[in-house]
Amino acid sequence: MHNSQLKFIYLSLLLAFICLLIPWSGIALWLRPDFMLLVIIYWLLRAPNQCNVGTAWFVGLLVDLATGGIFGQYALAYTVTTFVAVVYQRRLVLFNSTQQLVYVFSLLILSQIVLLILKTFAGTEWLGWAYFxxxxxxxxxxxxxxxxxxxxxxxxRGS
Amino acid sequence: MVQDFHQNFEHQQAPAFFARGPSPFARLVFFAALSLALIATDSRLQYLASIRENLMVLLHPLQVVANAPSQLYQFTNEYFSTHHRLLNENAQLKKQALKQNVALQRLNILTLENANLRDLLQANKTLVESTALAEIMHVGRDPFAKKIIVNRGTNHKVLAGTAVVDATGVIGQVTRTYPSSSEVTLITDKSLAIPIQVERNGLRAIAFGHGRDNTLDLPYLPANVDIQRGDKLVTSGIDGVYPVGLAVATVSEIKVTPDSPFARIVCIPTGGIENHRQVLLVSMPQVKVLTHDNNPNSTNNSKTPTSNTKNNVEKTQPQKPKETTQEQNPNKPQPNNPNKPHA
Structure with missing residues (x-):
């Protein structure tokens, strides 16, 4: 069972990565969701034994490679985000769907804030609220x- | 190190049946430290450039898969484009070709005349640059940087520092090369500077990308500088990266505030930075540094017609156009107005 789940994890990450590699441009680039992080959060909630902070770090490195930015930016952002996700993971079974949505949203925002801080240290300007x-x-x-x-x-829990 | 971490956090863990290896906090500390180390290495030292290059080769098949849908769409679009539209386009292109032929005839005469005059003056002949056509694969994925990826790389002998132009003007400069693609930083990127010259009066300056919106800034020019709205800015060619006289931008706004000795000049790039698919990579011929003692005939590069020259052309650093000014580069020929053919 675990092996098949692992296969699904890799497959979904690969699909998300291809989604990231699609040549987005213009407004689509601004709206492009962080597919990789979404998939990671999903597997963190679903299979915390297979997918953890280390997985997120490696995936972040991949994203760094694809975006052509400095190595380690996305890796750090994903690491921090998944840490928060893992800490609250056991509480999640009590959340209803709206609460869960808020939780996912705050995770996504958190990763963007970490990234923004890193980018600001690197000397880029504030892009406006459209960044979020x-x-x-x-x-x-x-x-x-x-x-x-x-x-x-x-x-x-039941499955 | 890691082992220490693990041991430290071992006794804080939940009972064994909940065990997930080292605690999340230990993992966080470890991987965060690793990322910070990577960030520091990559931004300050150059060790990771070749590793990145090799990893990009592995990514290439995935990139092809990701590009497939949009390319299929374009292909079918072109395939089913109407007869009428093609006829229209054909007629338009013929008209354009006719116009350009006329201009070209004048240009031939001017080139000859220019060569004669240069011979008379015993000045350097203008260098012939080599060009290669490239297609934009995709826009950079980082919203903070203005970059595009084109489908020519080190396999096609593209070098970092090559100028990138399209039919309407300068677009940017190749900043990173991979085996089968290369990264072009646009002139609107905050980190790129381009030496320019005002076409009207030959005033030289350096334009910087603004970064946020698609404009260029002309900083450090005094408030009383002779620049008007609508002035055309062309490359000055003193950097050895961009050929002389390519259109760069048009001045759109000049703000003079009493509290600043400098004018704030905003320019709009003429090149279709966001809306073309094909671009031209223009590499300046590599010129060897000659000293006066050397016999020019023995050190001549075959590509560069520098025989019977008295002045020597210095090879300038292609990566950093912002540092080159005319004062530092006195040996380069600077005719007063190199843009006559445009007039």
Missing amino acids: LPSITGVLIWQLAVTLGLNTGRHS
Whole structure:
């Protein structure tokens, strides 16, 4: 069972990575949700034994490679985010779907804030509030997935 | 180190049946430290450049897969483009070709005349640059940086520092090369500077990218500088990166505030930075540094027509156009107005 789950984890991460590599441009680039982080959060809630802070760090490195930025930025942002996610993971079974949505949204925002701090140290300018749009689209995609019947770990105790 | 961490956090853990290896906090500390070390290494030292290059090769197949849908869309779009549109486009292109032919005839005469005059003056001949066509693969994924990725790389002998232009003007400069692609930093990026010259009066300055919106700044020019709205800025060519006389930007706004000795000049780039697919990589021929004692014939590069020259052309650093000014580079020929063919 675990092996098949691991396969699913890798497959979904690969798909998310290809989504990231799609040539986004213009407004789409601004709206592009952080697919990799969404997938990681999903697996953190669903299978915390297989997917942890280390996985997130490696995935972050991949994203760093793909974006062409300085190595370690996304890695650090994902590490911090997944740490928070893991700490509250056991409490999550008590959340209802709205609470869970807020929780995911704050995780996405957290990763963006960490990234923004790192970028500001590197000397880039504040891009305006539109910088946080990917978190909103990310949460919308999460809700869409939940509506379509994705089990986000709230009832996984029984299975 | 890691072992210590693990041991320290071992006794804080939940009972064994909840065990998940080292605690999340230990992992956080370990991986955060690792990321910070990576950030420091990558931003201050250059060790990771070649590693990144090799890893990008591994990513290439995935990139091709990701690009497939949009390329398929474009292909079908082109395939099913209407007869009418093609006819229209053909007629338009013929008209354009006719116009350009006329201009080209004048240019031939001017080039000849220019060569003669240069011979008379025993000045350097203008260098012939080599060009290569490249296609934009995708826009950079980092919203903080203005970058594009094109489909020519070290396999096609693209070097970092190559100028990138399109039909309407300068777009940017190659800053990173991978085996089959390279990264172009646009002139609107905050980290890129380009030496320019005002076409109207030959005033030289350096334009910096603004970073946030698609504009260029002309900083450090005094408030009484002779620049007007609508002035065209062209490359001055003194950097050895960009060929002389390519359109860069048009001045759109000049703000003079009483509390600052400098004018704030905003320019809009002429190159279709956001809306073209094909770009041209223009590499200046590599010129060897000659000293006066050397016999020019023995050290001549075959590509560069520098025979019978008295002045020597210095090879300038292609990566840093902002440091080169005319004063530092007195040997380069600087005719008063190199942009006559445009007039």
